[in-house]
Amino acid sequence: MDLRLAGHGALVTGSSSGIGTTIAETLADEGCDVLVHGRDAGAAAAVAERVAARGVRAEVVLGDLTEPGVAEQVALTARDFGAHILVNNAGPFAEHDWDSAQPSDWRAAFEGNVLPTVRVSQTLLPSLRANGWGRVITIGSRAVRTPLPNMVAYSAAKAAVVNMTTSLARHLAGTGVTANCVSPGVIVSPSMFRILQGQTDEQGQADEQGRADGANGGGDTTGHRDGPDEADIVAEYAPNPTGRLGRPEDIASAVAYLASPRADYVNGIELRVDGGITGTP
Ligand SMILES: NC(=O)c1ccc[n+]([C@@H]2O[C@H](COP(=O)([O-])OP(=O)(O)OC[C@H]3O[C@@H](n4cnc5c(N)ncnc54)[C@H](OP(=O)(O)O)[C@@H]3O)[C@@H](O)[C@H]2O)c1
Numbered sequence: 001m002d003l004r005l006a007g008h009g010a011l012v013t014g015s016s017s018g019i020g021t022t023i024a025e026t027l028a029d030e031g032c033d034v035l036v037h038g039r040d041a042g043a044a045a046a047v048a049e050r051v052a053a054r055g056v057r058a059e060v061v062l063g064d065l066t067e068p069g070v071a072e073q074v075a076l077t078a079r080d081f082g083a084h085i086l087v088n089n090a091g092p093f094a095e096h097d098w099d100s101a102q103p104s105d106w107r108a109a110f111e112g113n114v115l116p117t118v119r120v121s122q123t124l125l126p127s128l129r130a131n132g133w134g135r136v137i138t139i140g141s142r143a144v145r146t147p148l149p150n151m152v153a154y155s156a157a158k159a160a161v162v163n164m165t166t167s168l169a170r171h172l173a174g175t176g177v178t179a180n181c182v183s184p185g186v187i188v189s190p191s192m193f194r195i196l197q198g199q200t201d202e203q204g205q206a207d208e209q210g211r212a213d214g215a216n217g218g219g220d221t222t223g224h225r226d227g228p229d230e231a232d233i234v235a236e237y238a239p240n241p242t243g244r245l246g247r248p249e250d251i252a253s254a255v256a257y258l259a260s261p262r263a264d265y266v267n268g269i270e271l272r273v274d275g276g277i278t279g280t281p
Contacts, residue, residue: 003260006031009057010259011078013037013065013120014090016044018189019139022248023087024051026256033057035081037074037090039064065090065116066108075123084131085259086124088117088138091161093154093191095198101153109153114160121168125177133176135259138165139251140183140270145278158183162270169268178267180258185274186238187246196233242275 005027015024016038024034028051036051036058038044044060051058061077063070078086091113096105117138128134144162147155161181168179186192230245238245254273257263272278 001262003030003256003262005256005260007033008085008259009033009035009082010085010087011035011037011061011074011081011083011120011124012087012089013074013116015087016040016047018191019184019187019248019251020087020089021047022252023089023255025054026249026252027085027259028054028056028058030256030260031056032085032259033082035078035083036060038062065120066111071116071119072123075120078120078124079127083124084128084134086121086128086134086136087255087259088120088136088161090116091139091141091158093141093151093195095150095195096153097150098152106153106156109157110160113154113157114164117161117164125172128177129172129175131176133261134178136165136168136172136177136179137255137258138179138181139255140165140181142183142185142272142274142278144183144270145272165270166268178258178263180263180266180268181270182251182254182258183270183272183274183278184251185240185246185272185277187248187251189248196237199237238275238277240275240277244275246273246275 010027010032012020012024012034014020015036024036024047028034033056034051036044036048039062041062044062048058048060059081061074063074065071094105121136138161140162141158143151143155144159165179165181172179234243234245250273254271258266
């Protein structure tokens, strides 16, 4: 199926690594120009090079979205790039439970996940409206439906992101701009890999290096996994009826569909791409 994305432009925040990289590459595979974003200049440039190799326009914008004024600047660069698809992907996670989470941890969770989404979206909205067509796709989490006791602040911040998606979709009624959310399950990105590795270390599980090798499929930064340890990790940390961990491609495919004109009639949803880990409401 042709997603009819050719000729469109997209900003993918946090696309210098992890799931965001795969989203950028997948959109490029569909003919979409991509503005790659991150803080690490070298990593972002390398991703942009791979995106451009697919025959589309690729540029880089750098900046820490938690620093004052940066999110707005990134959005203005996206406007000038011609991006009418915004993927709010950057969203750091950190582990804190109710006993350990300090006010600064709660603040960091909201400053990393909620405020950049607000600032980039708000700044880009006028040009999306003027274009008469646009997409705001924000990455949520399985933690929205199943809040994690070891990631309380992150879970709450991601719940806010879904809530914001609904109000934004309603706000944009009749403009041709839709707002949707994709909520990943446990996806083996470098960040999630570090967390999984920490959990196995803590509980003294099996051979640490074996897990590491299994969990990143031999060093692929996008985190493909096919080692024999995957079933153990799924059973212990991410039980889901599909029986495997998620891959960045699982999320990128969902984002590409929602970004496409094929999804014109899909608006205000949270699409759970989690292998069924959150169950059926
Ligand atoms: N992995 C999972 O299992 C999982 C599950 C549920 C939801 N999610 C969500 O999916 C999204 C992507 O996750 P991921 O696992 O790919 O995360 P990740 O590996 O931590 O993503 C890192 C990317 O985000 C950028 N980034 C982080 N903080 C930033 C900041 N303050 N300003 C600018 N850029 C920043 C990084 O830029 P630099 O490296 O250049 O600094 C990098 O490009 C996030 O919203 C995450 O919460 C992930």
